[in-house]
Amino acid sequence: MKTAHMLILALLAILVIPHICQAAPLAQVPKTGQKTCYYIPYTGTVLPTPCPGTGQDGEFQAGVAWPDPRFTDNADGSVTDNLTGLVWLKNAYCNSQMFSWQNALNFANNLADGQCGLTDGSAVGEWRLPSINELESLLDYDRYAPALPANHPFLNVQFTDQVSPFFWSSTTHNDRIDPMSPTQAFAIDFRRGTFYYHDKTGAYYVLAVKKARTTGVTAIPRTGQTTCYNTAGTVIDCAGTGQDGDLRPGAAWPEPRFVDTGDGTVTDRLTGLVWLKNANCAPPLGKKYWSSTPSAVAGISHGDCGLSDGSKDGDWRVPNVRELLSLMDYENTSPALPSGHPFSNVYIQGAVHNYYWTSTSYYEYWANNFCVDFRKGYMYDRIKEDSWYIWPVRTARAVNAVLPVINLILNGE
Structure with a gap:
């Protein structure tokens, strides 16, 4: 009886554990x-x-293969990434504007049909500043100036030495040892294919994103950030900020x-x-x-x-x-x-x-x-x-x- 009981438990382990771990x-x-x-x-x-x-x-x-084509130009001022399903603003230098971090959040949150070449019917609140995970997902580490996949359809990606190549993310740098850290946010350099944290008062570009129209080959995970900060690095209520800690975009962690x-x-x-x-x-x-x-x-x-x-x-x-x-x-x-x-x-x-x-x-x-x-x-x-x-x-x-x-x-x- 004990042996039979052990075998049943072992069988259950074989059936259940893979669902937990794999x-x-x-x-x-x-x-x-x-x-x-x-x-x-x-x-x-x-x-x-x-x-x-x-x-x-x-x-x-190693990793999930990119679909071919990687991107679809939606002919409405937006681009769908077929790998992740995310929809991006096609014009990466809309109206030749650069923004502080807070103004970048505001600009992205207020983007809508009729702006930046958009004819997608989008309303205010649909577009947002991407998290660092979402922005990083665009990088091609085998390319340079810009570090984007070959034949990408984006317009006006800035990457010359004379012009700042950084694009803001909605993710704050949260180094708990450095009290000045929350005055910084992460930004992607599309010329070199790197990212780093920068003072939120700096002026950089915006590449807005909105939720997927279709399911991609894989999902971009959440960053884990749940706290929101203002430009001075003070913790604030997240509601309505459009920050990473507010929207928490991406696949939830198991x-x-x-x-x-x-x-x-x-x-x-x-x-x-x-x-x-x-x-x-x-x-x-x-x-x-x-x-x-x-x-x-x-x-x-x-x-x-x-x-x-x-x-x-x-x-x-x-x-x-x-x-x-x-x-x-x-x-x-x-x-x-x-x-x-x-x-x-x-x-x-x-x-x-x-x-x-x-x-x-x-x-x-x-x-x-x-x-x-x-x-x-x-x-x-x-x-x-x-x-x-x-x-x-x-x-x-x-x-x-x-x-x-x-x-x-x-x-x-």
């Missing part, structure tokens, strides 16, 4: 667009190189967001990605130059870094920039991760930048790779000769989440 992800991470790989010979000149064996973004090209599978890995139920639980496993990982990072990650397996997942050499890889950014919670800093996350040893040290490598090269300057700073909560490019931290990722396998539970049941624990 149900269809709500917001699978799209590809970055990067297809090129690079190496630095002893001369110091960075050159393109064949991708196989490099461990770079261009080799794996609850729980992460599942600790008990084998040294953590499954993100939002994206379906599997992460090493130990975010600073030293040795064999720790802090490394980029040149030794891909091989170090490819060499970890079952028995390393607390892993008991049956993984083999080559199963793990360095995440691309979109994968690593997908962990970010823009409501938090130190670390900028969702509250209650199960990760250990996320390296944070006071006000110092604590970058983690991605596998994505910086297209403007091939000697650099993109990194994510989980102390301050943003991404930036760093020279490949720097030494930074490593956080491996792998694709999900449902069996990994089920076996530990089945073992507990069969062992009577």
Whole structure:
């Protein structure tokens, strides 16, 4: 009887656990667009190189494939992104205007049919300033000036050195250690393909967005931001502000967001990605130059870094920039991760930048790779000769989440 009972419980685990840990992800991470790989010979000149064996973004090209065509020009002053379903203003330099952050919010919130070439029948309140996740989703990390997918239909994307190339997002920079942080908001540089936080009094461009007309191939997740701030950085009531914390656009995070599978890995139920639980496993990982990072990650397996997942050499890889950014919670800093996350040893040290490598090269300057700073909560490019931290990722396998539970049941624990 006891054996039969155990077998029934095990069967239930097989049926139920995959739905908990490996149900269809709500917001699978799209590809970055990067297809090129690079190496630095002893001369110091960075050159393109064949991708196989490099461990770079261009080799794996991990993520959801972009649809073809990527964009649809709606012939009404708007553009639909067929990857995400979001609808964007076609004219990225409407009326040659630049705005402070608050004025950018106001402009986007009041945009409607008859303005900026729009003949879409839109009413005031339908358009808004995009979140940083939405704005970043437009980037193509294999292109430059502008860092947008080939054959995009946008007009007047500003990217010359003489003209500010930044476009405002609705997301405030929320560094809880720096009291001046909420006076800044994130903006995208469409020339270089980067984003950073800027003083809200600065003058930048607006690329407004509105909700999807159709379902895209994948969804853009929420940023996690739930608090709103004015230009002075003071917390204010969110209602009617049009800020990220007010509208909270994007796919809601599942609850729980992460599942600790008990084998040294953590499954993100939002994206379906599997992460090493130990975010600073030293040795064999720790802090490394980029040149030794891909091989170090490819060499970890079952028995390393607390892993008991049956993984083999080559199963793990360095995440691309979109994968690593997908962990970010823009409501938090130190670390900028969702509250209650199960990760250990996320390296944070006071006000110092604590970058983690991605596998994505910086297209403007091939000697650099993109990194994510989980102390301050943003991404930036760093020279490949720097030494930074490593956080491996792998694709999900449902069996990994089920076996530990089945073992507990069969062992009577």
